[in-house]
Amino acid sequence: MVRLPRFFGKKRGHRRTGSQAWASLGDGAFHALLVMAGLVFGGLLLSGLAVPEWRINHHFTPTTCRILGKGLLRRTSTEPAGGPTSTWQPCLLVRYEADGRSVESWSQPSRTTLTADRAEAIDGLSAWRLGDDVPCWYDPANVGIVVLERGYNWWMWLLALLLPGALLAFGGSGLMRAIRRWGRSEERSAVLSRFTDMLDPLASGPPRADDHPGVPMCDNLVNSPGTFLAYRLPIESPESWTLIGFGLFALLWNSVLTVLAIGAGLDVMGGRTDWLLIALLVPFAIVGLAGIAVFVRSLVLATAIGTTQVEIAAQPLRPGRSYELLLAHGGSGTLESLEMSLELEEQATFRQGTDTRIEKLIVWRKPIQSWRDLNLAPGTRFEARATVSIPDLAMHSFASEHNAVRWSLVVKGVPVRWPPFVRSFPLVVYPAEAAG
Amino acid sequence: MSFVAEAARSTPRVIVQFCRADRRYDPLDTLEVHYQVDGLEDEAVRAVERTVLWYTEGKGEEDLGVHFFERIADRQRLPPEAPTERFTTRLPPSPLSYEGVIVKIRWCVRVRFFFGGGRDFVSEHEFVVGRIPPARIPVAPA
Numbered sequence: 001m002v003r004l005p006r007f008f009g010k011k012r013g014h015r016r017t018g019s020q021a022w023a024s025l026g027d028g029a030f031h032a033l034l035v036m037a038g039l040v041f042g043g044l045l046l047s048g049l050a051v052p053e054w055r056i057n058h059h060f061t062p063t064t065c066r067i068l069g070k071g072l073l074r075r076t077s078t079e080p081a082g083g084p085t086s087t088w089q090p091c092l093l094v095r096y097e098a099d100g101r102s103v104e105s106w107s108q109p110s111r112t113t114l115t116a117d118r119a120e121a122i123d124g125l126s127a128w129r130l131g132d133d134v135p136c137w138y139d140p141a142n143v144g145i146v147v148l149e150r151g152y153n154w155w156m157w158l159l160a161l162l163l164p165g166a167l168l169a170f171g172g173s174g175l176m177r178a179i180r181r182w183g184r185s186e187e188r189s190a191v192l193s194r195f196t197d198m199l200d201p202l203a204s205g206p207p208r209a210d211d212h213p214g215v216p217m218c219d220n221l222v223n224s225p226g227t228f229l230a231y232r233l234p235i236e237s238p239e240s241w242t243l244i245g246f247g248l249f250a251l252l253w254n255s256v257l258t259v260l261a262i263g264a265g266l267d268v269m270g271g272r273t274d275w276l277l278i279a280l281l282v283p284f285a286i287v288g289l290a291g292i293a294v295f296v297r298s299l300v301l302a303t304a305i306g307t308t309q310v311e312i313a314a315q316p317l318r319p320g321r322s323y324e325l326l327l328a329h330g331g332s333g334t335l336e337s338l339e340m341s342l343e344l345e346e347q348a349t350f351r352q353g354t355d356t357r358i359e360k361l362i363v364w365r366k367p368i369q370s371w372r373d374l375n376l377a378p379g380t381r382f383e384a385r386a387t388v389s390i391p392d393l394a395m396h397s398f399a400s401e402h403n404a405v406r407w408s409l410v411v412k413g414v415p416v417r418w419p420p421f422v423r424s425f426p427l428v429v430y431p432a433e434a435a436g
Numbered sequence: 437m438s439f440v441a442e443a444a445r446s447t448p449r450v451i452v453q454f455c456r457a458d459r460r461y462d463p464l465d466t467l468e469v470h471y472q473v474d475g476l477e478d479e480a481v482r483a484v485e486r487t488v489l490w491y492t493e494g495k496g497e498e499d500l501g502v503h504f505f506e507r508i509a510d511r512q513r514l515p516p517e518a519p520t521e522r523f524t525t526r527l528p529p530s531p532l533s534y535e536g537v538i539v540k541i542r543w544c545v546r547v548r549f550f551f552g553g554g555r556d557f558v559s560e561h562e563f564v565v566g567r568i569p570p571a572r573i574p575v576a577p578a
Contacts, residue, residue: 188505
């Protein structure tokens with residue numbers, strides 16, 4: 001008897017989750033659909049565009065023809081919402097010699113002059129004069145088909161390659177992954193190989209240290225030498241991302257607003273006033289101005305507070321050892337307080353409905369050093385040395401596809417007259433070296 | 437599937453013995469595992485997979501990393517001809533077992549039996565790598 005896979009499979013504990021077999025089947029069917037769409041779309045583009053164009057450029061026979069007449073080809077279609085609409089294509093009646101006989105045929109002088117404007121279509125014919133002899137190419141398989149221009153439409157070729165190519169690549173890789181996992185246990189599917197990594201590079205999670213599975217690479221932390229100590233740590237500042245976000249919003253919103261405002265202005269100059277558009281532009285303009293104001297305020301905050309740098313004597317760190325630090329802070333003004341601490345944070349990525357959410361939780365914190373009432377002078381920077389000790393039984397840094405345990409040095413400052421700031425400097429802690 | 441056929445399925449019982457009674461290991465230690473299976477009735481085992489792996493538990497989606505994997509399809513090494521088996525592997529330096537608040541890392545040995553008709557049965561046995569104390573108390577935001 002053929003058994004269908006169960007819809008529900010029991011996971012660990014008392015939870016029930018979807019069946020892996022059905023999930024693989026659905027995943028495979030979805031990606032197979034994408035592959036099919038890519039093949040059909042690619043086939044249509046190839047047969048309707050690429051092959052005819054390639055034949056014109058490689059198989060058609062060159063000769064000379066005489067222009068005997070001009071005309072417009074009208075194509076009429078009925079729109080669902082309105083009446084019939086027409087498009088116009090300029091055409092030329094030409095005579096040429098093919099296979100030892102004289103042939104007369106209508107030809108479209110250009111493939112790009114299909115237009116809904118009849119006057120524009122007539123203009124497209126003005127460059128051609130009756131009685132002129134011009135080069136042409138006819139189809140040796142059907143001498144009645146003749147063209148007056150050759151060449152490639154590169155945009156169409158690009159579309160023909162890109163769209164089906166993307167569907168085939170995405171669908172094909174997903175289908176291969178589903179096939180690879182079908183009928184296999186999750187342990188067997190999880191056994192990494194170069195081939196599977198190549199097929200599905202995102203599935204293997206963030207880059208890891210070669211000799212320590214599950215520990216993130218620290219290459220990005222050791223590529224910037226410090227001025228006094230070995231390495232300058234990269235900064236992870238939430239304010240920077242907020243600033244970039246505000247800037248992008250202000251730019252995009254006001255770009256759209258400008259385009260709409262120019263359109264409305266041209267209408268007014270032309271004697272037409274679209275009051276609905278102008279009424280819509282007013283709240284849009286208020287939001288745009290508010291976006292600029294928020295961005296400028298964030299920019300002033302980020303630059304006025306000054307930059308923070310942290311240097312460390314070694315990377316990666318090991319539990320039970322101490323490391324020398326250098327904290328430097330530039331800018332001007334007075335800082336009520338400046339403190340540096342060592343933090344351990346857990347990070348979990350999970351799905352809630354169709355959303356992907358990230359939860360972070362600081363599970364351990366140890367103050368390293370703090371300073372009060374710092375007067376910063378322009379052109380100089382505050383510098384202080386400190387020592388950070390990693391506890392003997394500290395958990396090492398860990399990163400997998402959806403979970404992470406992250407160490408960082410966190411600098412918090414409270415300037416006078418400005419909001420407090422937080423700047424984080426990631427660290428990588430390896431496990432303690434084994435005695436053996 | 438009829439109730440009779442469902443009832444005819446065996447429910448194997450897998451007894452796993454670790455080389456250390458407390459199942460606590462340090463990184464780079466050698467892990468030696470003996471396992472014995474019984475209760476197979478007359479159901480034929482097509483293959484056995486034995487794996488040493490870590491997986492995550494907690495709020496995030498589950499991740500897993502396989503350290504040791506072996507699939508046995510040779511009839512001479514499958515139950516009932518070979519009801520007991522053993523395997524040995526040297527543990528990696530990381531990741532260490534971790535009992536966090538929203539992220540937990542656990543190590544285990546899984547023995548998975550594949551029967552005719554596509555059915556499989558998995559037995560999971562946890563052990564601990566390293567001596568990291570649990571992170572129980574969340575720190576209030578400063």
